[in-house]
Amino acid sequence: MAHQRHLEKTKYRQWVKAGLGLTYLREGIAPFCDDIAKLQHKDILDNIKQTKSLSAVTCGQCCWMTLRPDHAKGGNRACILGQRNCNCCNPAGKITCPNKVCGAIYDAIVTSHGFTPPAPYWKNTETHHWCTDPWFIAKCFINAPGYDKKASAADIDCIGLLHLIRNNQYFHNHIQCKITQTDVFSKVIADRNEIFHSSTMELEETEANSYIDDMIAVLQSGKELNNRQDAKVAVKKLEELKNKDFVISTENEASLLRLVAEEIRDMLERFENKTEDLATKEECDRLRKQLSELESVISELKREINRLKADVSFQQEPLDYEQSKLGKS
Numbered sequence: 001m002a003h004q005r006h007l008e009k010t011k012y013r014q015w016v017k018a019g020l021g022l023t024y025l026r027e028g029i030a031p032f033c034d035d036i037a038k039l040q041h042k043d044i045l046d047n048i049k050q051t052k053s054l055s056a057v058t059c060g061q062c063c064w065m066t067l068r069p070d071h072a073k074g075g076n077r078a079c080i081l082g083q084r085n086c087n088c089c090n091p092a093g094k095i096t097c098p099n100k101v102c103g104a105i106y107d108a109i110v111t112s113h114g115f116t117p118p119a120p121y122w123k124n125t126e127t128h129h130w131c132t133d134p135w136f137i138a139k140c141f142i143n144a145p146g147y148d149k150k151a152s153a154a155d156i157d158c159i160g161l162l163h164l165i166r167n168n169q170y171f172h173n174h175i176q177c178k179i180t181q182t183d184v185f186s187k188v189i190a191d192r193n194e195i196f197h198s199s200t201m202e203l204e205e206t207e208a209n210s211y212i213d214d215m216i217a218v219l220q221s222g223k224e225l226n227n228r229q230d231a232k233v234a235v236k237k238l239e240e241l242k243n244k245d246f247v248i249s250t251e252n253e254a255s256l257l258r259l260v261a262e263e264i265r266d267m268l269e270r271f272e273n274k275t276e277d278l279a280t281k282e283e284c285d286r287l288r289k290q291l292s293e294l295e296s297v298i299s300e301l302k303r304e305i306n307r308l309k310a311d312v313s314f315q316q317e318p319l320d321y322e323q324s325k326l327g328k329s
């Protein structure tokens with residue numbers, strides 16, 4: 001069981017611990033994000049209904065690329081909302097929403113975006129779902145590629161949810177801390193990237209614990225998060241991870257490695273398709289090497305999991321099965 005020897009390496013174990021912490025953090029903030037995204041969606045639609053005296057706020061025909069936003073008054077020379085490459089500045093081929101809805105939603109998304117200048121990530125959304133699905137508005141605030149096919153809070157990973165909170169001013173009314181460059185939400189976004197993009201996949205215990213403390217600080221953010229049950233449960237799990245004898249099951253280790261591998265694969269794909277050239281050739285070679293190592297550990301873990309399951313079904317003891325699932329047997 002080579003991977004067990006792997007897991008016995010103290011610094012690797014600490015790295016897996018920090019990665020597992022992000023999973024708990026995600027579980028702790030996802031229901032909050034879902035609730036606030038729904039609230040924002042409802043507020044935007046109610047507001048449009050009221051200000052435009054509409055009987056219903058529905059569309060499904062527009063596309064953000066060709067949509068004429070409400071703030072485009074006869075072709076603006078510079079966007080009055082400050083967005084770069086805004087649809088308002090390039091009126092050719094732009095279409096006004098036939099239902100008087102989508103142009104106003106577009107404006108609401110731009111004005112809620114927290115960057116200066118505002119920079120909604122339009123590629124993550126599909127306009128024809130705007131009136132019916134809160135997440136197609138929410139995803140505009142995730143300033144990273146790869147969320148276009150994701151459809152609900154359950155599909156969005158930890159960093160996607162953190163982006164949503166940090167980049168969306170509507171969310172800022174529901175958290176205590178003020179978003180600056182050094183706030184705890186921005187810090188955990190940076191932490192997460194350090195963990196996921198670590199070339200060694202090793203951490204000192206103090207580093208891992210400091211990452212986990214940052215995650216706890218997010219979950220204990222005042223106003224609402226700190227009072228929510230899911231956040232409290234996640235804090236408890238994170239505190240337990242900081243104990244010396246924390247448990248990492250094979251399943252947990254495998255699912256973390258799978259996420260990291262998936263991210264590296266996406267990065268390489270974007271590099272190869274030239275949609276992003278942040279990496280150098282050396283960096284890509286290193287990523288390819290890391291990916292192939294990860295893939296071999298993942299298949300080893302998969303064999304281990306299958307072996308455990310086979311042992312358990314042979315024993316036919318439901319209790320043992322549960323225990324081995326939790327990695328405690």
Ligand SMILES: [Zn+2]
Nearest residue numbers: 079080086088
């Ligand atoms: Zn504009």
Ligand SMILES: [Zn+2]
Nearest residue numbers: 059062097102
């Ligand atoms: Zn429309």
